[in-house]
Amino acid sequence: MTDSSDFVVVGAGLAGAATAWQLAARGHSVTILERDVPATSSGSSHGSARIFRYAYPDTFYTRAVVESKTLWDELERSSAQQLITQTGAVDYGAGRQPELLAGILAGAGVDHEILGADEARSRWPSIAFDTPVLWHPGAGVIDAETSVRAMVDLAVGLGAELRIGWTVTGVEREGAAYRLLSDTGASVVAGNVVVAAGGWLPDLLGRLPLPEGFLAGVPEITVRQEQAFHFRYRDDGPWPTFIHKAADMQVYGLPGGRDADFSGQKVAEFNGGKALPSAARQDGVIDPANRRRVADYVRRYLPGLDPEPYAETTCLFTNTPDEEFFLDRADGLTVISPCSGHGAKFAPLIGHWAADLATGSADLPPRFRQATSRFNGR
Known part of the structure; x- marks a missing residue:
């Protein structure tokens, strides 16, 4: 069985759910592929207790939390749920x-x-x-788990399709698009792919058709x-x-x-x-x-x-070695790993950043695009 979509998002944790929500809100057709269920207990986005804080020794991140809070407020209004307890x-x-x-x-x-x-x-x-x-x-x-479900529900309400129990085993180029393969033999074709696989990213990176120079520039995960x-x-x-x-x-x-x-x-x-x-x-x-x-x-x-x-x-x-977020893109493949133990508070903003990057509507700071920076020799 093969289907097609503008965007496929691999992973339905906080980062993937936020990206799917943002892409669907911009009118794109989106398919979410999750190896288990959204906010699975075997991943990084389960449970009800993650810290939301503004205190960072880096002005960039503190200002990003301020920006993220605006999107959290929007998410709470849109989902009619309290997601952050002060x-x-x-x-x-x-x-x-x-x-x-x-x-x-x-x-x-x-x-x-x-x-x-x-x-x-x-x-x-x-x-x-x-x-x-x-x-x-x-x-x-x-409340990480409720937040994931809220963003997935909003994305689905905007036309996205969620497929659970769908393990991505590889991604192949197919003309100007990509074919994602599963362990069941099913496949999905998409013009663009966003990989938000969390702790499974090290297994998946080598199965993505990324340029060798780009791969060499990906920070150690x-x-x-x-x-x-x-x-x-x-x-x-x-x-x-x-x-x-x-x-x-x-x-x-x-x-x-x-x-x-x-x-x-x-x-x-x-x-x-x-x-x-x-x-x-x-x-x-x-x-x-x-x-x-x-x-x-x-x-x-x-x-x-x-x-x-x-x-x-x-x-x-x-x-990542310096706890910096990694969001980068080569051709139609976008890879995001905004974790390092402090990514939850930025989830809706990460979705916004990833959607900007994946659609080419805006670039991200070079601090996030380490592979591209190294690939281009900057």
Whole structure:
């Protein structure tokens, strides 16, 4: 069976769903191919708890969050669903440089405060702050799974077709178009292809008809099986999201939402999981050493939590070496990997960027187009 479409989007996680929504909204015929189901639990976009924050040590990304929030607001209105719950965020630790972050937020017009450690402890006695603290109240928690489904539903409502259980095994040139092959023998022909395969991208890259020079310029993509633990609240005090760069580890936390019965804080070590060749090699097994490490952190820095985790999970981070997003295009093939553990908050904007790139309606900053820059010798 063969069908044709203007655009095929491979992958229905946050990035793929957002791209399909944006393309369909511009009047293009779109087919979404998902190896499992949208926001599958084996991918990077499942669950109800991802951090939405403005604090970045890079002005570009802070301003991009401001732009992204406008699109999140549009998505919430269009889907009639609340997708971001405002909790505020605290950033602290010498390595987090809260004063630097505050200067960047000020330049972007984002509401914030710098608090001394004692003042911060009086506001949030459940957290043992060890440095001055940046507080920005506009931060919150993204319901990733509901967001994916909202964007897919909007795309389908605009005429896109969703095919689940459709594993792409290869892509071939066919004249000016592309034929996508599946493990069942079915195929789809499209004038343009957007690959948003997340942790499966390392497996798929070599099966795409991309120029050798372009492929050589793609940044190294590393997949990590991350681990997150839920710790029960000891009190009903306010719990913001947080990022803490301690001397020996970087930890983040946020209200766990329905992922763990709204009963506790989700806490994890950033990039604390094992490296994998691709998502296909994940095993879902928690590393006991990492569990002990995070529990020890909770005992030391989060007195408002029971230090024994009552729930735990694994998920995937797909990283570039400098945690920069990768969105690039050669001919009619667009490849996006905007992950590196911080892509969720940008999802609707990533869809907008990817649609611009795939349609040729606008170019993206060279920082995203690393393969093209290297291929062209810039």
